Amino acid sequence: MNDFNKKNVSRIVILGAGESGVGAAVLAKKQGFDTFVSDISEIKKSHKDILGKYGILYEEKRHSEEQILNADRIIKSPGISNKISIIEKMKERNIPIISEIEFAGYYTKAKTICITGSNGKTTTATLIYYILKYAGFDVALVGNVGKSLAMQVAEKDCNYYVIELSSFQLDGMYHFKADIAVLLNITSDHLDCYEYEIQNYINSKMRIIQNQTKNDIFIYWSDDLVIAREIQKMKPTVTFYPFSEQKQVGVKAYTENGNIKVETANGMFSMPQKYLVLRGKHNLYNSLAATAVAKLLGVKDEMLEHSFLNFKAIEHRMEKVAHIKGVDYINDSKATNVNSCFYVLQSMRTPIILILGGVDKGNDYSEIEGLVREKCRALIFLGVDNSKLHDFFDGKVNVIYDVDSMKKAIQYAYKIAQEGDTVLLSPCCSSFDLFQNYEDRGKQFKKYVCNL
Structure with missing residues (x-):
């Protein structure tokens, strides 16, 4: 690919200073472009250090229109919504927006x-x-x-x-x-x-x-x-x-x-x-x-x-954490949609205490209804708003608990688990209501299981 050159591009602005954005900034700087990074949140110190090392200008906790809307190209980090106002203004000015990839x-x-x-x-x-x-x-x-x-x-x-x-x-x-x-x-x-x-x-x-x-x-x-x-x-x-x-x-x-x-x-x-x-x-x-x-x-x-x-399984994906008093504890925090949870439930051969919930992304839980009825002894809803889970699962499983922290989820699971059961974290939802990301959710699961 060779149609990206300095004849029509001199200034590149990167939105987002995570792994993707910082990488794009370093490559742009090395290629000789006028490079600027803008992040609406605070930038991690390690990422600031990289930007400083290469002399890349940046801002944090804001998106300054005067620094952004004069770009020839915008490289947008994948986690940034297309609906924010600065993106709308870029589109109005026909500034091309591409990914780091x-x-x-x-x-x-x-x-x-x-x-x-x-x-x-x-x-x-x-x-x-x-x-x-x-x-x-x-x-x-x-x-x-x-x-x-x-x-x-x-x-x-x-x-x-x-x-x-x-x-x-x-x-x-x-x-x-x-x-x-x-x-x-x-x-x-x-x-x-x-x-x-x-x-x-x-x-x-x-x-x-x-x-x-x-x-x-x-x-x-x-x-x-x-x-x-x-x-x-x-x-x-x-x-x-x-x-x-x-x-x-x-x-x-x-x-x-x-x-x-x-x-x-x-x-x-x-x-x-x-x-x-x-x-x-x-x-x-x-x-x-x-x-x-x-x-x-x-x-x-x-x-x-x-x-x-x-080959070893990746962290947070059907990761066996512990076997305590005859009960397996499995971390499947990366299951952020219903279909992913479906395959995990399908593979299980023991009674399950299922921890699920978080930010609903338009989920249709009917895909796992049959498996939940067949295999789950109890459900633990872990989220700020569990109303959609209750609307679907109430009356289909005898035991349902609501919790607002991983610590409470593990405490309830430990209390009701019986020998031969599996306590499974497979949330079907994204994690951003109570956790930084799915990794944080999985690490907290492991932490509180290991503290039992």
Whole structure:
């Protein structure tokens, strides 16, 4: 990509001074642009230190129009809403707004493996990175997990990037192209940010294949009806590489007779499914996608098998925290939508005390109703406003508690748990009512469990 140059761009303003924004600022400064950073909140000291090191001007706790609206380009951090007034004024002045990923893509020739989906993208991206790193690739894990792509490009450009992409990052991408695009699934999520129209959210997810050609690869879950419908509508000119649990016509990665199988140009790869340390059907799908990427990039069979045998689950994703008095405590704080919780409940084989709640994003809890009725002995609603949870679940589970802190949630769970139960934090909601983020929520869960 080479259509971003100093003939039409001299001043770049970055909105947001988190990981993404600071990375974009450093890359912009190194490329010789007049660079300014603005954050409506207080900037972390570590990020201020980086900005100071490179002599980048910034402001915090405000957005000054005189400093922002004279930009030739705006790089917006993905967490910033499109509805704030400064964004509206940028649009009125036709100032182009792009994402940090889009900007960084102009300054690297690396091969890009891009992963998105409503659920499973962090696990899949981390697994792909782990496999490629073990196989000796010059690779970095960036995007919605790991470092910002811009910072990595600015400091040490790699030959390969595994990039986890949220819908918000995809919204700000226009010319960026994935060499390998992985789309795991599309289910209802973030509808509060998409005018409560699921098609708007679907359109964002499908942007992962924009700009791809026949020489690029699109790996996707063939059983996802939404993806299948969008493919029929878009008719993209890409090389398709679908995966499924079962062998089907046209599917390239699947399971058969207890083995994971991937069809490649160089023959068939086969590995016992029991090698997968990640359990649950959702992790089987993640593993199939990761295996397809690895084999398409030429990873040797023995290296791939070693990676699966040794890979550890990521923090806050079905993370077993403790076994206390015959009760398992599992931290699945990263389950910020209903579909993610569905797969976890589906994989459980014990009675469950489920902790859920937070900021509702337009959730439809009917997806987990059957599993909750079947498997949950009790529900603990953890949030500032639990009214929507009560509206749906009251009368469907005998025991329901309301709490406004993680400490209370664990106290109640410990009190009612019986030997053989699982206390599961799988909230279905975002965390910003009581916690800084899902990591903070998960860490508090672990803290209070370990204090029992």
